[in-house]
Amino acid sequence: MKVNWEKKENNQGVLTVEVPAENVESSIEKAYKKMRKDIEIPGFRKGRVPRKIIENRFGVEVFYEEAANFMLQEFYPKAIEESGIEPVAQPEIDVEELEAGKPFIFKATVTVKPEVELGEYKDLGITKTVKEVSDEDVDAEVKSMQEKNAELIVADENTEIAEGDTAVIDFEGYIGEEAFEGGKGENHPLVIGSKSFIPGFEEQLVGKKLGDELDVKVTFPKEYHAESLAGKEATFKVKINEVKTKKLPELNDEFAKDNNFDSLDELKKDVKEKLEQQAEEQGKREFEQAVIDKVTENAKVDIPEVMVDNRLEDMVKEMEQRLSSQGMNLETYLQFTGGDLETMKAELKPQAEKDVKTNLVIETVVENEGIEVTEEDFEDEIKKLAEMYKQEVDKIKEIFSMPGQKESIEDGIKRRKAVELLLENS
Structure with missing residues (x-):
């Protein structure tokens, strides 16, 4: 096998490969053995037609495409290895010559891995900085733990909905006078401030009470996933079925014990150590x-x-x-x-x-x-x-x-x- 690599611009080049004639003959024979099972000629059993008969009937060229595939699969990888190039994509193959008794010549236009010109990669003057964990950071993390351990308490009819409360609501959305698909829900728990509903919806429930019925007017975002609603004004008819407020546990030694610590000081110490490790x-x-x-x-x-x-x-x-x-x-x-x-x-x-x-x-x-x-x-x-x-x-x-x-x-x-x-x- 002869191999020549010619580098071109834009990380491309042409690999010219010449495969010896004896390999062409063996590949044609492999092609014949693969294809003969599908060739029918009167007087011969299917799959048993001699190669010479097929060549006399259709010409040896009938095997060329399959033979070329065999040779490309075998010799293209070998040519890559011999030339020392690193392709990054499938090549464009151009068969230059394929004829029984002659070498098989093909050219492969190959995109190769580009050369990198390194700049400075040492002494960059970059230093590691680690955020200092403050008492405020620890308090905020403990506060988050407190929130996670909060109980939801069903409020009475005089309790006004506030940020952080959960309102259990029935709702149905309308564009004009017509209800739209997917805009209806029953006994849906909505955490006020979670921003899980359309912008402006949750804010209009603040100050309302159990049993209140109201119209909530919003405008769908222009990039809303449902094109039929995007950018449109809508009215939701809402009924408040239940209001739940959070009851936070006291931050004391009992709270710490509930979280597997002997005291609140120990809990805070552990929180600080973990925050420092994270930092x-x-x-x-x-x-x-x-x-x-x-x-x-x-x-x-x-x-x-x-x-x-x-x-x-x-x-x-x-x-x-x-x-x-x-x-x-x-x-x-x-x-x-x-x-x-x-x-x-x-x-x-x-x-x-x-x-x-x-x-x-x-x-x-x-x-x-x-x-x-x-x-x-x-x-x-x-x-x-x-x-x-x-x-x-x-x-x-x-x-x-x-x-x-x-x-x-x-x-x-x-x-x-x-x-x-x-x-x-x-």
Whole structure:
């Protein structure tokens, strides 16, 4: 096999491959064996027609397309490996020559991984900052715990609805004089201030009482998911069936004991320690992101559009998986948000471009620094995975030692080492 790689502009090039004539003959024979089962000629049993008979009847060219497929599957990957290029998309194939007894010549127009020109990636002058946890932060967290432990008490008919109360209501919405579909509910619990209803709805219930009936007038948002209602004025006829108020527990030692602490001081101490740990973790994440962002910003690279498109597709799939875990699909989500797939992709594209550039930059740091994975690194990673999946180490090792799997693990370790290097030298 002869291989020639000619680099062009815009991260593209042409790979010219010449496959020896003997491989052409063996591929035609493979094509014959695959195709003969579907060829019928009078006087022969189906699948038993000799190759010469088929060639005399239809010409040897009948096997060329299938033979070309066999050769492309075998020799394109070999040509890629020999030339040392890294394709990032499917090639455009142009068959130059295919004839029995002659070499098979094809050209592949290939988009390859771009070269990255790293800028400064050490001594960036970025420092980690950790937010100091104040007494006010602790009090706010304890207050949140108090709210979560609150009891809902059914109020009497003289209690006016206030922010934070729950109003149990019947409602029906009208556009003009006509009720609209999906605008009706009975005994619906609505937390005032939750902003779960149309803007302006909940505020009009404040000050009302049990048994009150009122008209609530609102305007649907222009980007409302139901096009028939978007931007329109509506009136909801509302009846208040029940009012529930929150009864907060007292913040004392009894409250602490109910939450498995001996005293309120101990509870606050624990809250502060956890908030400090969270602040430390957040500081680490923000520091790491700031360093990676700066290194990415300092680098220069011409990113092929196909890499951005591939990342966009991955992002959409990731969103579909998240929605599925919440019992929703992408189509329903888009209907609810009033968008469409192309609009969503346009919104995600800047992040996709950033992700692709960051990945390329980290890979280049790995190469520049000669970062390698030792057997000890791999063993440690296997142990972590075994612990994560609650499996035996040998079982995990067997799975991730398979071709392709081990390389993926090693790539992840290299990337992590590269990020650690950047952080240490920032």
